[in-house]
Amino acid sequence: MLNAVDAELSRLARSAPSFAPVRMGRIVSCDGGLIEVSGLNAPIGTLCRAEAGGDEPAPAAEVVGFRSGRSLMMLLGDTVRLQPGALVRAEGHPGVVKVGEEFLGRAVDGQGLPIDGGPPVKARNSWLLGGRRESALERSSVIEPFDCGVRAINALATMGIGQRLGVIAGSGVGKSVLLDTMVRGADCDIAVVGLIGERAREVSDFVGRHMRGEARRRTVVVAVPSDHAANLRLRGAQLATSFAEYFRAQGKRVLLVLDSLTRVAHASREIALSLGEAGAARGYPPSALAAITKLIERAGNSASSGGSITGLYSVLADGDDQSDPVVDTARAILDGHIVLSREIAQRGHYPAIDIPASLSRVMSDVAAPDHLRHAATLRGLIAAHEANRDFLLMGVYQTGADPQLDRAMALQGPIQDFLRQEAGHTAALDASVDALTRLMGDGAK
Numbered sequence: 001m002l003n004a005v006d007a008e009l010s011r012l013a014r015s016a017p018s019f020a021p022v023r024m025g026r027i028v029s030c031d032g033g034l035i036e037v038s039g040l041n042a043p044i045g046t047l048c049r050a051e052a053g054g055d056e057p058a059p060a061a062e063v064v065g066f067r068s069g070r071s072l073m074m075l076l077g078d079t080v081r082l083q084p085g086a087l088v089r090a091e092g093h094p095g096v097v098k099v100g101e102e103f104l105g106r107a108v109d110g111q112g113l114p115i116d117g118g119p120p121v122k123a124r125n126s127w128l129l130g131g132r133r134e135s136a137l138e139r140s141s142v143i144e145p146f147d148c149g150v151r152a153i154n155a156l157a158t159m160g161i162g163q164r165l166g167v168i169a170g171s172g173v174g175k176s177v178l179l180d181t182m183v184r185g186a187d188c189d190i191a192v193v194g195l196i197g198e199r200a201r202e203v204s205d206f207v208g209r210h211m212r213g214e215a216r217r218r219t220v221v222v223a224v225p226s227d228h229a230a231n232l233r234l235r236g237a238q239l240a241t242s243f244a245e246y247f248r249a250q251g252k253r254v255l256l257v258l259d260s261l262t263r264v265a266h267a268s269r270e271i272a273l274s275l276g277e278a279g280a281a282r283g284y285p286p287s288a289l290a291a292i293t294k295l296i297e298r299a300g301n302s303a304s305s306g307g308s309i310t311g312l313y314s315v316l317a318d319g320d321d322q323s324d325p326v327v328d329t330a331r332a333i334l335d336g337h338i339v340l341s342r343e344i345a346q347r348g349h350y351p352a353i354d355i356p357a358s359l360s361r362v363m364s365d366v367a368a369p370d371h372l373r374h375a376a377t378l379r380g381l382i383a384a385h386e387a388n389r390d391f392l393l394m395g396v397y398q399t400g401a402d403p404q405l406d407r408a409m410a411l412q413g414p415i416q417d418f419l420r421q422e423a424g425h426t427a428a429l430d431a432s433v434d435a436l437t438r439l440m441g442d443g444a445k
């Protein structure tokens with residue numbers, strides 16, 4: 001007993017006395033991942049730590065709301081070991097995260113803690129997790145082409161620097177592989193990749209592939225796999241966007257990839273429903289859709305710094321349903337979408353881009369007139385061939401009835417070769433446009 005008192009006294013002697021009030025509360029209820037804490041009035045967004053038995057680190061929680069004088073918090077980990085009446089302390093600044101060059105070459109979780117086995121990241125700069133609200137005029141327009149490293153997109157749905165593009169498809173059609181190729185091939189200064197709600201295996205594969213050699217120095221990965229708490233997944237997406245905003249403010253051309261936006265929407269839906277908000281479209285409360293709109297709006301060009309965030313967001317069309325609320329919201333707010341088709345993937349054609357259904361809304365502003373003309377011609381040929389595919393397979397089409405279809409049939413082999421691209425192989429913008437010109441140019445038949 002005396003030993004214990006001695007130890008406690010020497011611990012107190014070592015620590016500098018602090019007369020600042022310590023803010024603490026007590027857990028009064030725990031319902032799933034949501035806990036109610038009385039006696040602690042911390043602002044929304046504050047990170048807190050709950051006391052728990054054992055030697056394991058105390059579970060963290062984030063204040064997400066308040067009701068009848070009590071704070072509502074979401075746990076960032078498991079509820080195991082949490083007990084009624086446990087003390088909860090507020091920690092850190094609400095809604096502020098560390099950002100900076102120190103994160104380049106690192107893979108971190110939704111709290112910015114390393115998951116790559118490396119030392120803790122000691123970053124000095126702070127940034128608002130939710131971003132700063134900027135005036136609409138701060139977003140300069142998209143006028144320069146962006147080289148994404150994928151031939152079919154570079155040639156037929158050319159992206160622009162500062163554009164926000166969605167990759168929409170059902171599960172297993174090739175979204176992640178396409179985004180992976182784009183991270184490898186894109187012409188940018190910094191690549192920030194948010195892997196949110198994906199499989200843990202995919203996260204380690206991605207880190208293994210991209211965190212090597214030259215590419216490592218320009219890449220940051222924020223990964224929150226699907227088994228993590230909903231608000232950690234949302235935080236992961238916000239943290240990745242904050243990293244991108246920081247580098248944009250340094251005048252850098254940033255590529256921000258979020259795989260997947262749908263999983264971020266699922267996380268916001270989980271949070272909103274547990275806070276008692278009513279579900280609307282397909283169970284998505286309005287705030288869940290507003291959260292992804294806000295995330296997307298943070299990407300774009302900055303007039304003041306000259307930097308840019310080109311955003312790529314994968315969107316899962318559940319059951320290949322294109323009228324899903326997340327698909328709808330993303331389509332409405334994004335500056336273009338690439339639709340991947342299961343039918344094309346089943347033919348073994350990758351990337352399985354459904355060219356007639358895909359669109360880049362900025363292409364006419366960033367591509368040269370000749371390029372636009374050739375792209376329109378090729379899109380027309382592909383659409384004609386796809387629309388008449390069944391007739392052609394049945395052999396009922398008479399050559400000569402439709403000159404456009406005749407040309408599409410004659411060029412089918414070279415067109416398919418042009419659209420195919422192996423995973424991991426990249427095609428630069430100039431080379432893609434040259435290949436398009438050779439295929440469609442005046443010399444071609």
Ligand SMILES: Nc1ncnc2c1ncn2[C@@H]1O[C@H](COP(=O)(O)OP(=O)(O)OP(=O)(O)O)[C@@H](O)[C@H]1O
Nearest residue numbers: 170171172173174175176177178350351421422423
């Ligand atoms: N370019 C490609 N070349 C060859 N195979 C590909 C290519 N793209 C995708 N695939 C095949 O499709 C499979 C699924 O791809 P991917 O994981 O990218 O799908 P996804 O749309 O991200 O799925 P989920 O919605 O489940 O995350 C891959 O494992 C691979 O076999």
Ligand SMILES: [Mg+2]
Nearest residue numbers: 175176198259
């Ligand atoms: Mg995927």
